[in-house]
Amino acid sequence: MTFNKQQEKSLRETLEQLQGHEAVISFHQLQGFLFAVACSPELIKPSEWFDLIWLNDEPQFDNETEARDFFSQVVSLAVYIAERAQQRRFLPFDSIYSERWQNELAEWCEGLLMGHQYLEDVWLITIDDVNDIAMTDDIDASLNLAATFADAASARQLSFDDEVDLGSDHLAQAYELFSKVLNTYATMGGIWADGSWDFNAExxxxxxxxxxxxxxxxxxxxxxxxxxxxx
Incomplete structure (x- = not known):
């Protein structure tokens, strides 16, 4: 499924209008959130997660048609992101880190962390069942790196206080690692869901x-x- 520029433009405009009323998360936060949903070990229906993108309980639309159109746009983006994840295309940014889109990356990571928190219980079960140390380390690394990029300014200040270099070169290396460990984040749920980890040791x-x-x-x-x- 494609999610073309016109669809993206329309969704962005609607989100910006709603954000003016502090009603909804941003476009990049939504992308990160939907990536977490796509990687969920259990299938999560749009009707289950849709309410989570709202910052208050009363989204304002002029009529029901507008509300339905918005829901359809968000679901289309969710399907598109899920398909990209299956193709091992995780981040909606260039493969080489750039400070030019650090703010957008920060928002994407905020969305990922928000989605993971929503799915934390099923992830704990998945990690315990699969019981693979290397994969668990990758999951932990992906979340830690997401937290770093979500608040890079604070991370830089802490590193400065501790006399640790967290400049552009370090962030570029961290971004490269982030791209790699997200592969495990995107595949571990599927491994758990298809039961390929499950065998009777006795x-x-x-x-x-x-x-x-x-x-x-x-x-x-x-x-x-x-x-x-x-x-």
Missing amino acids: QLFLALEPVAHDEPCPCGSGIHFSSCCLH
Whole structure:
């Protein structure tokens, strides 16, 4: 599915109007939030997450048609972002970090963190079930880096106070790492959802154990192994 420039322009304009009433998150926050939703280990319907993009409980539209159009635009963006995530296209920015769009990146990361917080319970279950240290480290890194970029100004001040360099070069390296670990963030939920991590360790161990000569044959014949498949 495509989300063309005209659709983006229309959605941005509506969001800006609503933001004037402090009613809704920004376009880039919405993108980050929808990326988190797309990566959710469990399928989340638009009817479940749509209310979360509002900053108050009373979004104002002139009529029902406008409200429906806005909902349709947001869902179209959600589908587009989900498809991009499946194509391993995570960030809506250039592959090389630039301070020119740091503010937009900060908002995107705010949206990601907001979405992850909403899905935190299912993520805790997923991480515990998959039980992969390297993948868990990547998930932690993606969230820590998102927090850094979401408030880069404060992070820079802290690094200055601690006499640690957090200049453009460091942020460029952090951005490169961020792009890489987001791959794990985007795929771990799918691994959990399809159950490819799930196996019975005890059954696997028993399957690897040698069968004694006087034990029943594993083929199910009921005959001792020594008189059946062993010969």
